[in-house]
Amino acid sequence: MTLDLDTCLEHLYEKKLLAECVLKEICEKAKELLLRESNVMHIQAPVTVVGDIHGQYYDLIEIFRIGGYCPDTNYLFLGDYVDRGLYSIETIALLTCLKLRYPDRVQLIRGNHESRAITQTYGFYAECMRKYGSAQVWHYFTDMFDFLTLSVVIDNSIFCVHGGLSPTIHVLDQIKIIDRFREIPHEGAMADLVWSDPDPDKDDFAISARGAGYTFGKLVVDKFLHQNQMSHILRAHQLCNAGYLVLFEDKLSTVWSAPNYCYRCGNKASILEVGGNGERFFNVFDAAPENDEKNSQVAVPMDHQIDYFL
Amino acid sequence: MTHREGVTTVSHDWTLIKASSLIDDQVIIEIDGNTPVEQACHHLVKNNISSAPVFNMSTSPHGNTVKKYCGMFDAGDVIAYILLVLKSSSVNDTGSLEIQEIVQRAMNGKQVPVSLASDLSQRNPFYSIMHETTLLSAVEIFACGTHRVCVLKPDGTIKGILSQSTVVKYLYEHRRQFPEIDDLLNRTVRQLSLGESAVISVNADSPVLEALSQMSEHGVSSVAVLGHMGVILGNISMTDVKYVLKSVHHRLLWETCIQFVSLIRTQQGIEDGQDRLPVFDVRLETTLGFAIAKLLATRAHRVWVTDERDRPIGVLSLTDIMVAVAGQVGVTPTGTRRSSVSRPAFAI
Numbered sequence: 001m002t003l004d005l006d007t008c009l010e011h012l013y014e015k016k017l018l019a020e021c022v023l024k025e026i027c028e029k030a031k032e033l034l035l036r037e038s039n040v041m042h043i044q045a046p047v048t049v050v051g052d053i054h055g056q057y058y059d060l061i062e063i064f065r066i067g068g069y070c071p072d073t074n075y076l077f078l079g080d081y082v083d084r085g086l087y088s089i090e091t092i093a094l095l096t097c098l099k100l101r102y103p104d105r106v107q108l109i110r111g112n113h114e115s116r117a118i119t120q121t122y123g124f125y126a127e128c129m130r131k132y133g134s135a136q137v138w139h140y141f142t143d144m145f146d147f148l149t150l151s152v153v154i155d156n157s158i159f160c161v162h163g164g165l166s167p168t169i170h171v172l173d174q175i176k177i178i179d180r181f182r183e184i185p186h187e188g189a190m191a192d193l194v195w196s197d198p199d200p201d202k203d204d205f206a207i208s209a210r211g212a213g214y215t216f217g218k219l220v221v222d223k224f225l226h227q228n229q230m231s232h233i234l235r236a237h238q239l240c241n242a243g244y245l246v247l248f249e250d251k252l253s254t255v256w257s258a259p260n261y262c263y264r265c266g267n268k269a270s271i272l273e274v275g276g277n278g279e280r281f282f283n284v285f286d287a288a289p290e291n292d293e294k295n296s297q298v299a300v301p302m303d304h305q306i307d308y309f310l
Numbered sequence: 311m312t313h314r315e316g317v318t319t320v321s322h323d324w325t326l327i328k329a330s331s332l333i334d335d336q337v338i339i340e341i342d343g344n345t346p347v348e349q350a351c352h353h354l355v356k357n358n359i360s361s362a363p364v365f366n367m368s369t370s371p372h373g374n375t376v377k378k379y380c381g382m383f384d385a386g387d388v389i390a391y392i393l394l395v396l397k398s399s400s401v402n403d404t405g406s407l408e409i410q411e412i413v414q415r416a417m418n419g420k421q422v423p424v425s426l427a428s429d430l431s432q433r434n435p436f437y438s439i440m441h442e443t444t445l446l447s448a449v450e451i452f453a454c455g456t457h458r459v460c461v462l463k464p465d466g467t468i469k470g471i472l473s474q475s476t477v478v479k480y481l482y483e484h485r486r487q488f489p490e491i492d493d494l495l496n497r498t499v500r501q502l503s504l505g506e507s508a509v510i511s512v513n514a515d516s517p518v519l520e521a522l523s524q525m526s527e528h529g530v531s532s533v534a535v536l537g538h539m540g541v542i543l544g545n546i547s548m549t550d551v552k553y554v555l556k557s558v559h560h561r562l563l564w565e566t567c568i569q570f571v572s573l574i575r576t577q578q579g580i581e582d583g584q585d586r587l588p589v590f591d592v593r594l595e596t597t598l599g600f601a602i603a604k605l606l607a608t609r610a611h612r613v614w615v616t617d618e619r620d621r622p623i624g625v626l627s628l629t630d631i632m633v634a635v636a637g638q639v640g641v642t643p644t645g646t647r648r649s650s651v652s653r654p655a656f657a658i
Contacts, residue, residue, distance in 0.1 A: 084576065112585070117620075120543055121572050121588040122579070186591060197584065207600075207607040211587035239583035262580055 003029060005101045012094040015057060015087070020137055023093065027140040030096050033103055034147035039175050041107060041152045047074040048283075049160065049272040051236030051244075051255035052111065055085025055123070058295075059259055059269065060094065062288035067271050070098050071105040076152055078236040078255065079111020079162035079194070082141075083122035084262055086295060089131060092141055110148035111162040112194040112212075112237070115184045146181050150193050153230070154274055160234045164196030165216050165224055167205045172228055186212050197238055198254075200247050221248050232280075234272065243270030244282045253280075260287040263295060324481060324488045325446035325639055329439055329472060330461045332480050336470035338460075340365055341383055343425030350424035351388050355552045360384055363436060363460055363468065364428040379460070379468075381428030381436045385548040386531065388555070389522050390430035391422075392563075396519075431526070438462050439472070446639065448477060453632040453643035457531075457611070474628035475606070481635065482602050490638050495599030499626060502634055505594050505615035507624040511536045514543055514568035518554065521546040521567050532612055534622045535567045542614055542622045544571035544588040591616045592626065598634065601626055 003025050008018060018026070048067045053060055067073050081095055082088035099106045112118060119125050119142060128138035152160040153172070166189045169175055178190050185191050195213025199206070202217035221233060233252040238245075240256040247253070259269035270282045321327060339357050341350050343366040354362060361384030370376040395416045412430070415422045429435050437451055437459040451459055458473045485492045499505040511534040512521045521533050525548060532547040546567060553574055554562045562570060571588060579585035591614040592601045601613055605628065612627035636643055 084579075117543065117588060118585070120537065120568070121575050122585065123572070123576070126572070186587065186589075187593075195587075207603045209586070209607050209609070210584060211590040211604070211608050211610075237584070265580065 003100075005097055008097050009094070009101060012090065012097055013061075015090050017089065017131060018093055020132055023137055024140050026093070026096055026100065027144040029100055030144050031147045033100065034108075034144070034149065035181075037149045039150045039178055039180055040172050041149050042156070043074075043076065043107060043152055043154055045155050045274045045278065046276050047076050047107075047154060047274050049076045049078065049234060049255055049274060051078050051257040051270075052080035053077070053085070053091055054080055054113070054258045054261070055082055055088030055091050055127070056258050056287075056291075057085070057087035057090045057094075058288040058290040059257070060091055061290075062259075062285060063257060063271055066283060066285055067273070071102040074105050076107045076154070076160060077109065078160060078234075079109045079148075080113045080236065081108075081111070082124040083113045083119055085123075085258070086127075086263075088124045088127050089137065089141075096144070107152055108148055109152060109160065109162055110145060110150060110180075110184075110194060112184065114142075114145035114148055116142045117183070146183065148180075150178065150180055150190065151175055154234075155278060157230050157278060158232045158234050158274065159225075159228070159230050161193050162235060163192070163194045163213055163237045164198060164235055165205075165214075165220055165233075166192030166196065167214060168192070170224070170227055195237075198235075198247055198252050218248050218251075221251050225251060231278075239265065239267060240270075241267045243268040243284045244272070253282075255282070259285060260291070263287075263291065320487060322487060322489070324484070324491065325444060327445045328441070329443050329445045329448035329477075330441050330469060332445070332476055333461060333470040333472055338363065338468050338471060340468075341424055342366075343380055343423055343428075345424045346421035347388075347391055347424050347427045348421075350383055350427075351555050354383070354385070354388070355555050360549050361458060361471075363471075364424055366425055377467075379436050379438070380425055382458070382460075383424055383428040384431075384457075385551045386431030386526075387427055387429065388551050389548060390526055391427050392551070392554070392560070393523060393526055394430065436460065438468075441469070445477070446636075446641070448472060449632050449636050450641060450643050452477060453629065453636045453641075455629050457628070474632060475609070475611070478602060478628055478631055479606055482599070482606060485599070491635070494634060494638050495602065496597055498595050498597055499592060499601060499615060500594035502598060504598075504630055504634065505592075505624040505626055509534055509614075509622045509624060511542075511622065512546075512567050515566050517564050518546065518567055518570045519563045521570075522551070522563070531627075532625070534614060534625075535571055536622075537568070539619070540621045542589050542591070542616060542620060543568060544575070545614070546570060547611070550574060589614060589616075589620075591620075591622075593617075594623075598631070602631065605631075 081092045099108055125138050168189045192213045197215050199215035199217050203219040205214045205216050208214050236255055238254055240254055245254045255272045257269045261267055268284050270284045273281045273283055339362050341362045341364050343364050361382050363379050364381045364383050365377045365379050367375045368378045412422050412426055437456050439459050439461055452474045458471050461469045461472050463469045481491050485495055510524050510528045510530050514535050514537045524533050532545050534542050535544045537543040554560050575588055590608050590610050612625050614622045615624040617623050
C-alpha cells in the first residue's frame with residue numbers, strides 16, 4: 001500500500017488511532033529511514049530540543065503550539081515518548097509520522113523507555129493491549145525502537161543524549177561503533193547513554209541506584225567536553241520541577257517536557273530553543289488545558305467500538 | 311598516638327573488628343507483644359521499617375518489670391500470617407500448637423497478639439549480639455540466612471540493629487584495607503560457584519497470592535516474575551507485602567503479579583523523580599565486587615543472575631555474600647534457614 005503521510009498526520013493531529021496495518025507500514029518505513037542514521041547524528045541550529053513526553057499527547061500538541069509546528073520549527077526529541085501517560089500510542093505514532101514526513105526537520109533519540117522490558121512494566125504494553133486487543137502494535141513499535149539513534153550533536157558543540165555519560169566512552173568515535181540495533185542491554189555503553197544521571201555532589205562515576213547506568217560528576221563532564229571539543233551536554237531523563245535544570249556552571253542541562261507529570265506531580269515543563277548563534281533559551285510551560293477536560297473520561301477502560309482510520 | 315616507621319594503627323584483620331562498631335546508637339522502634347497483629351503490621355508500614363523487635367514485660371526476681379525480647383516481627387511473618395488466616399477455613403490438626411492457637415483466635419474473631427505471630431515465618435528469630443561480638447561471629451549468623459541482629463549495650467538494652475547490608479557495605483568500602491576481601495571481590499560470580507541456584511518463580515499472570523505462597527513454601531524472600539519465553543520481567547519480594555497492607559481489603563493479593571510489579575515501580579518512579587530497571591541482574595561473568603556495588607547502590611537484598619537471553623538462572627543474595635566472606639577465612643556456616651522441610655507448608 002502507498003502510505004499517505006499527510007492523511008495520517010491529519011488523523012493523528014485529531015488524536016485518532018490509526019489502523020493496525022497502517023501502523024505496521026509506518027514502523028517498517030521508519031526502520032528503513034532510521035537504519036541509515038549514525039549513532040551520533042550531526043545537525044545544525046536553529047533547533048528546539050524536547051525532553052521526556054511519556055504519552056502526554058495534549059502536552060505534545062501544546063509544545064507545537066508554543067514552539068511552532070513541524071516543519072516550521074526544527075525539532076530534536078530526546079526520548080521517552082511512551083509509558084505512564086494515557087496516550088503513548090497517539091504520541092509515538094504522531095512523532096514517527098512527522099519523522100517520515102520531514103526527515104531532516106525531526107530527530108528522534110532513543111530513551112530508556114524505548115525498550116521491551118520497560119514498556120511491559122510502565123504502561124505502553126498495557127495501553128496497546130487495551131486499545132488494539134493484542135500485542136501486535138507493541139511489537140511493531142518496540143522493533144522500531146531498536147533503530148532509533150543514540151545521540152545527536154548540534155553545531156559540533158552541544159552533545160545531546162537521553163541519559164548521560166559512560167565510563168567506557170571518552171570520545172564520540174566510541175559511540176559510533178556500538179551495535180545499537182537491539183534491545184537495550186542492562187550493562188555497557190549503550191545502557192549507560194540512556195540510563196546515566198549527573199550528580200552535582202560527586203566528581204567521578206558511581207553505580208546508579210536505578211539498576212543500570214552510572215551517576216557522573218563535574219570532573220567527568222569537564223573531561224568529556226574537553227576531549228571532544230564541545231561546550232555543553234544536553235539531556236533529559238530526570239523529572240525537573242521547574243521544567244529544566246542547569247548544572248556544573250552551565251556545562252550540562254536537563255530538559256523535561258512532561259508538565260504535571262502523570263497528571264499529578266504539578267511540575268512545570270520546558271523546551272530548549274537553540275538559536276543560530278548557539279544561544280539557549282528554556283521556554284517554560286504548564287500542562288495543556290485539554291488535560292483537565294478530556295483525561296477524566298479516559299480513566300475508565302473503553303468498552304465502546306474504537307474507530308480506526310486507514 | 312605515636313607512629314613509628316612500618317607500624318600502622320589500621321587493622322588489616324576484619325574478623326576481629328567489633329560488630330557493634332559498625333553502627334551508631336539508633337532509636338529503635340519496638341512493638342509490645344500484646345499489640346494485635348494487624349496493628350503491628352501498620353506499625354511497620356507507618357514507620358517505613360522492615361522489622362521490629364517484639365517485647366513482653368515480665369517481672370524480674372527483684373520485683374520490677376523488665377523488658378524481655380521474644381522475637382522479631384517482619385514482612386515474612388506478615389506474609390505467613392496472611393496466608394494462615396486465608397487458609398484457616400481448611401485447617402486441620404497439622405501445625406504446631408502456636409499456629410493452631412493463631413488460627414483458632416483468628417477464626418473466632420479474637421485478636422492475635424503479635425508475640426504469637428512474631429516468628430511465624432520461622433526465618434528470623436530474635437538474634438542478639440553483645441557489644442564485644444566480633445564481625446566474624448556476626449557474619450556467621452548472617453551466613454545462615456538471618457537478615458538482622460540486635461546489638462545489645464552492656465546494660466541489656468538495644469543499641470541498634472545491625473543488618474547484612476551494613477556489614478557488606480563496610481567490607482566493600484574498606485576492601486583495600488582487607489586484602490582477602492579485595493581478592494574475593496575481584497573474582498567473578500562463576501569463579502566463586504555462586505549464581506546458579508534454584509529460581510523460585512511465578513507466571514506474570516498469576517495472582518500475587520501465589521507469589522506469597524511460593525515465598526513461604528520455599529523459604530525465600532523473593533520470587534521472579536516470568537513472562538513470555540521465561541524472560542524475567544520483575545520480582546516480588548517479602549518487603550513488597552507493605553503495598554498489600556496499604557491496599558483496601560488487601561485487594562492487591564488478587565491482582566496479577568505483573569500488574570502488582572507495575573504498580574510498585576510506577577509509584578516508586580514518581581516518588582524518586584526517576585524510573586528504575588524492573589529487574590536488577592548480573593551475569594556469571596560479573597565480578598562479586600560489581601555485584602555488591604549494584605546491591606548497595608540499588609539498596610536491594612539480592613540480584614538475579616541471568617543468561618544472555620534475560621532468563622534467570624540463579625540469585626545472588628546478601629546471605630550468599632556472607633557465606634562467601636565466611637568461606638574466605640575457612641568458616642562454613644551450618645544450619646541455614648532456607649529449608650522448608652521441618653515446617654508445615656502454607657501453600658494455598
